[in-house]
Amino acid sequence: MPDYTAELETLRQQGLLRERRVLDSAQGPEIVVDGRRMLAFCSNDYLGLASHPGVIEALTDAAREQGVGSGSSHMVSGHHRLHQELEEALAEHTGREAAALFSTGYMANLGVTAAMAGRHDVILQDRLNHASLLDGARLAGARLKRYTHADTGAAARLLEAESRCTLVATDGVFSMDGDLAPLDGLSALCREQGVPLMVDDAHGIGVLGSKGGGIAEVRGLDQSAVPILVGTLGKALGVGGAFVAGSQEFVDYLVQKARTYIYTTAMPPAMAAATRRSLELCREEGWRRERLAKLVAWFRDEATALGYRLMESWTPIQPLIVGPSDRAMALSEALARRDILVPAIRPPTVPQGEARLRLTFSASHTDEHMERLLEALRAARSETGAA
Numbered sequence: 453m454p455d456y457t458a459e460l461e462t463l464r465q466q467g468l469l470r471e472r473r474v475l476d477s478a479q480g481p482e483i484v485v486d487g488r489r490m491l492a493f494c495s496n497d498y499l500g501l502a503s504h505p506g507v508i509e510a511l512t513d514a515a516r517e518q519g520v521g522s523g524s525s526h527m528v529s530g531h532h533r534l535h536q537e538l539e540e541a542l543a544e545h546t547g548r549e550a551a552a553l554f555s556t557g558y559m560a561n562l563g564v565t566a567a568m569a570g571r572h573d574v575i576l577q578d579r580l581n582h583a584s585l586l587d588g589a590r591l592a593g594a595r596l597k598r599y600t601h602a603d604t605g606a607a608a609r610l611l612e613a614e615s616r617c618t619l620v621a622t623d624g625v626f627s628m629d630g631d632l633a634p635l636d637g638l639s640a641l642c643r644e645q646g647v648p649l650m651v652d653d654a655h656g657i658g659v660l661g662s663k664g665g666g667i668a669e670v671r672g673l674d675q676s677a678v679p680i681l682v683g684t685l686g687k688a689l690g691v692g693g694a695f696v697a698g699s700q701e702f703v704d705y706l707v708q709k710a711r712t713y714i715y716t717t718a719m720p721p722a723m724a725a726a727t728r729r730s731l732e733l734c735r736e737e738g739w740r741r742e743r744l745a746k747l748v749a750w751f752r753d754e755a756t757a758l759g760y761r762l763m764e765s766w767t768p769i770q771p772l773i774v775g776p777s778d779r780a781m782a783l784s785e786a787l788a789r790r791d792i793l794v795p796a797i798r799p800p801t802v803p804q805g806e807a808r809l810r811l812t813f814s815a816s817h818t819d820e821h822m823e824r825l826l827e828a829l830r831a832a833r834s835e836t837g838a839a
């Protein structure tokens with residue numbers, strides 16, 4: 453049994469103890485956290501759909517008609533028509549033959565990875581992939597090899613030396629840096645080597661592409677180029693859950709083999725109805741993506757002018773690299789004193805010496821919100837001497 457007291461004390465002394473804030477409001481730019489009204493730049497609700505009246509109405513209407521709980525797993529009696537319809541809509545949205553719903557992105561990644569590899573196989577992944585992809589390789593009992601971030605050449609060298617590789621997996625948009633995976637190169641490499649490519653587009657779905665089809669839409673990569681596409685429904689789509697899309701045969705296989713699909717209760721069908729509504733809004737209201745792009749460009753110009761160091765990201769994930777952890781913390785605290793919530797991300801989540809503020813933007817941030825942020829960043833910088 454772990455020594456709880458000692459473990460917690462060690463974390464506290466290292467400054468690594470994570471504390472949860474209690475939220476007392478709906479999701480949106482202005483939230484009430486720990487009793488305090490704050491302007492937040494840290495949610496993944498990129499399109500501002502999490503509290504959209506149409507999505508709320510779809511959820512409540514469906515709950516009134518179909519109840520709340522799904523009652524069982526998809527394989528027993530939990531696979532509701534509302535799930536089926538959402539799966540079909542997601543397949544169409546991503547230009548794939550079929551899709552299967554999972555309760556979370558974490559479970560989708562565990563399920564797919566473990567269904568694609570066994571004990572004697574090798575899985576190749578980008579070094580900065582999301583924890584759930586790395587954990588999936590562990591669950592599979594497979595050997596995990598990681599290549600240098602976004603380096604197709606490094607991936608090719610590992611792949612060529614490896615005859616037992618059954619899956620190459622990468623994030624589409626990297627969650628801490630906001631940059632994009634080199635999918636053209638990875639896709640060509642995987643085709644050449646006959647290994648399936650899996651892309652986890654948790655931060656791209658809804659955000660990238662003219663219809664919000666994600667990184668595969670932007671790069672024009674169809675089902676043969678990216679045969680395994682994962683998307684989450686709790687970020688840009690504002691609800692919760694995830695999906696895996698691909699060929700009909702692949703999805704049929706997954707439904708038989710993915711343990712995180714089979715041995716778990718299906719998401720409430722009303723959530724599927726709400727997600728269908730948010731998917732429609734996502735497709736029809738292109739202004740949300742245009743607004744996001746405008747905010748990102750505005751922020752980058754102004755933050756650069758203030759002397760901040762940005763990363764090569766044109767997604768709504770905009771890290772400001774600060775360097776030492778204590779400086780990142782001081783900046784985050786200086787912003788909090790102005791009622792602005794921006795988390796500091798420190799090692800080991802990011803490499804040593806690259807502690808940062810990680811800002812995310814939403815289509816629901818107003819011009820006035822942006823002005824408040826920029827003014828606070830200016831003041832915080834002169835106050836802390838940090839850059």
Ligand SMILES: *Cc1c(COP(=O)(O)O)cnc(C)c1O
Nearest residue numbers: 556557558582623627654684693
């Ligand atoms: C958020 C995220 C996940 C996990 O999705 P959940 O639905 O929150 O479990 C998986 N992959 C990436 C890249 C993510 O950013």
